[in-house]
Amino acid sequence: MSEWPVVTLVPYTEDQLPAVRPWFTHPEVRRRLGGPDWPERELRQPEALGEIFRGRRVLRIHSWVALDESGAAVAHLGGEVYDRWCRYAEAPDGPVVSDVEAGPAMGLAYVVDPHRWRRGFGRAALLAAVGAPEVRDVILFALGIEPDNVASRRCAESAGFRPDDPEPDWEDIVHHLLRRPRR
Numbered sequence: 001m002s003e004w005p006v007v008t009l010v011p012y013t014e015d016q017l018p019a020v021r022p023w024f025t026h027p028e029v030r031r032r033l034g035g036p037d038w039p040e041r042e043l044r045q046p047e048a049l050g051e052i053f054r055g056r057r058v059l060r061i062h063s064w065v066a067l068d069e070s071g072a073a074v075a076h077l078g079g080e081v082y083d084r085w086c087r088y089a090e091a092p093d094g095p096v097v098s099d100v101e102a103g104p105a106m107g108l109a110y111v112v113d114p115h116r117w118r119r120g121f122g123r124a125a126l127l128a129a130v131g132a133p134e135v136r137d138v139i140l141f142a143l144g145i146e147p148d149n150v151a152s153r154r155c156a157e158s159a160g161f162r163p164d165d166p167e168p169d170w171e172d173i174v175h176h177l178l179r180r181p182r183r
């Protein structure tokens with residue numbers, strides 16, 4: 001593909017549920033992210049503000065829908081901005097936090113309309129999220145990808161994300177990171 005699609009991010013609201021919810025009935029999306037109730041749960045996420053999640057304090061949450069040039073929803077993405085990034089594991093003696101990096105850091109999740117797969121919309125949406133004014137202060141972006149999810153891994157890598165450690169973590173996830181220089 002010589003020319004990538006252009007997307008515009010808009011805040012994710014209940015108005016986008018009719019467009020986004022059907023994507024979660026696709027077997028692959030359901031397997032990776034969960035069923036059709038996932039988009040509704042995300043609308044309730046502000047409850048997490050200030051909480052510690054896997055060694056990181058939740059500072060704020062951002063969630064968007066990516067629209068194509070005609071205004072149609074093509075992807076949904078977002079996540080939490082943390083005070084730092086770190087490795088986290090559950091061990092017999094309790095949680096283990098290591099390799100702490102100063103933040104802000106953002107853990108992102110994304111889904112592309114299955115009818116739009118392999119057209120560059122995932123890459124475009126990830127690049128738009130990294131470039132969004134709301135996350136201008138974020139210096140590290142992270143995507144958690146299962147080792148067998150080749151399509152997601154390729155999408156992340158095409159947007160500049162690289163595996164932090166090729167070995168899966170305690171949840172069988174490989175974190176793909178994109179770091180920006182400090183300003």
